Amino acid sequence: xxxxxxxxxxxxxxxxxxxxxxFLLLSFFILTTKFKPSEAITVTTPNSVxxxxxxxxxxxxxxxxxxxxVFLSMDNDQVKSSIADVLNTTRNLGxxxxxxxxxxxxxxxxxxxxxxxxxPEENRKGDALLGIPTDSTKGSNEMVDWVRYVVDAYxxxxxxxxxxxxxxxxxxxxxxVIDAFKKNEQLKFQMVTNPESVPIGSELWKNNMxxxxxxx
Amino acid sequence: xxxxxTSSKGGGHKKGPGVKKGKKLSTRVDLTPMVDLGFLLxxxxxxxxxxxxxxxxxxxxxxxxxxxxxxNKAKESGALTILLGRDNNVFYYEGILAxxxxxxxxxxxxxxxxxxxxxxxxxxxxxxxxxxxIVIKPTSECTYKNVVDILDEMxxxxxxxxxxxxxxxxxxxxxxxxxxxxxxxxx
Numbered sequence: 001x002x003x004x005x006x007x008x009x010x011x012x013x014x015x016x017x018x019x020x021x022x023f024l025l026l027s028f029f030i031l032t033t034k035f036k037p038s039e040a041i042t043v044t045t046p047n048s049v050x051x052x053x054x055x056x057x058x059x060x061x062x063x064x065x066x067x068x069x070v071f072l073s074m075d076n077d078q079v080k081s082s083i084a085d086v087l088n089t090t091r092n093l094g095x096x097x098x099x100x101x102x103x104x105x106x107x108x109x110x111x112x113x114x115x116x117x118x119x120p121e122e123n124r125k126g127d128a129l130l131g132i133p134t135d136s137t138k139g140s141n142e143m144v145d146w147v148r149y150v151v152d153a154y155x156x157x158x159x160x161x162x163x164x165x166x167x168x169x170x171x172x173x174x175x176x177v178i179d180a181f182k183k184n185e186q187l188k189f190q191m192v193t194n195p196e197s198v199p200i201g202s203e204l205w206k207n208n209m210x211x212x213x214x215x216x
Numbered sequence: 217x218x219x220x221x222t223s224s225k226g227g228g229h230k231k232g233p234g235v236k237k238g239k240k241l242s243t244r245v246d247l248t249p250m251v252d253l254g255f256l257l258x259x260x261x262x263x264x265x266x267x268x269x270x271x272x273x274x275x276x277x278x279x280x281x282x283x284x285x286x287x288n289k290a291k292e293s294g295a296l297t298i299l300l301g302r303d304n305n306v307f308y309y310e311g312i313l314a315x316x317x318x319x320x321x322x323x324x325x326x327x328x329x330x331x332x333x334x335x336x337x338x339x340x341x342x343x344x345x346x347x348x349x350i351v352i353k354p355t356s357e358c359t360y361k362n363v364v365d366i367l368d369e370m371x372x373x374x375x376x377x378x379x380x381x382x383x384x385x386x387x388x389x390x391x392x393x394x395x396x397x398x399x400x401x402x403x
Contacts, residue, residue: 029262049368053270162272171354187277187279202373
């Protein structure tokens with residue numbers, strides 16, 4: 001007589017399904033992650049309780065590094081090429097338009113812009129550059145002109161003025177940038193910061209607890 | 217999926233008495249370490265995505281008024297002027313600066329009783345909300361971080377009216393003098 005078979009249960013679990021899920025999620029996160037592009041200018045931004053994410057389209061970013069040097073970058077190639085045209089016609093700088101559009105940031109005075117653009121992109125490191133002159137005691141604040149060109153190039157279209165300053169940058173550099181904005185009637189700008197939690201017990205914290213909307 | 221069925225070979229037929237049974241090698245792979253690795257990487261990517269998102273703090277600048285009569289006047293009783301010095305020093309005075317500098321006090325970014333947050337809160341509690349104006353005067357010695365910190369403090373303490381104003385010579389001198397008195401070692 002045949003004995004009924006007692007099925008022997010294995011204690012090992014089939015990991016295949018779990019592995020599939022894990023790698024599916026992994027590929028999703030890898031594809032959605034936006035790595036910060038390696039920056040030629042190293043800037044450690046201060047923290048703030050601001051909760052709104054920085055915009056990433058149509059940005060005009062003014063970077064102030066640790067030594068107070070100012071750099072300008074834009075992401076709209078059309079705007080950049082029209083600025084290059086304006087610079088070549090009004091100031092006779094003779095800059096290479098393609099190089100200007102390709103440049104990730106601008107960090108030289110108008111007079112040295114052409115030679116700045118001749119340097120290969122990977123050799124343009126923030127520390128070795130002079131930045132855009134802003135100190136009005138040592139010459140003109142060229143940031144004022146830059147902001148004017150940018151505003152003209154955008155022609156009233158929406159642009160996001162951003163200031164990204166280093167913790168250790170001194171105030172005069174920041175003030176020069178603000179002055180440049182003010183002179184061009186750009187009274188609204190944003191400062192790039194790292195998020196920070198609202199201190200518990202503060203008034204803002206109480207408002208948040210009450211569910212009030214913040215207007216920042 | 218990861219294992220192959222090797223048991224069907226032979227169809228369950230018994231082999232002859234003299235035939236040795238070949239050892240069946242399992243093709244099953246233990247996927248546990250691979251899953252571990254997968255989840256480790258997932259956590260890594262989750263953290264990097266959320267952390268690399270910078271936030272932006274809005275700031276609205278007032279228009280420069282050329283004529284003094286166009287400028288906004290702040291009520292003396294409701295004004296709190298905050299001066300930012302070097303090495304994260306903070307100074308403040310309420311109302312108008314006294315000639316002898318008697319109401320010129322020093323503070324810091326800490327959360328202690330003399331920290332600037334409590335100074336602002338005390339001022340806020342003691343004045344009418346409509347009259348409260350905080351004037352921020354960064355001197356040329358302070359850093360960008362100080363400026364952002366103090367603007368952040370406005371957000372944290374929900375101060376609606378504040379302005380960034382250039383420092384006057386008298387105030388800058390006073391800041392330097394006080395700094396020299398409290399911290400002679402630094403610099």
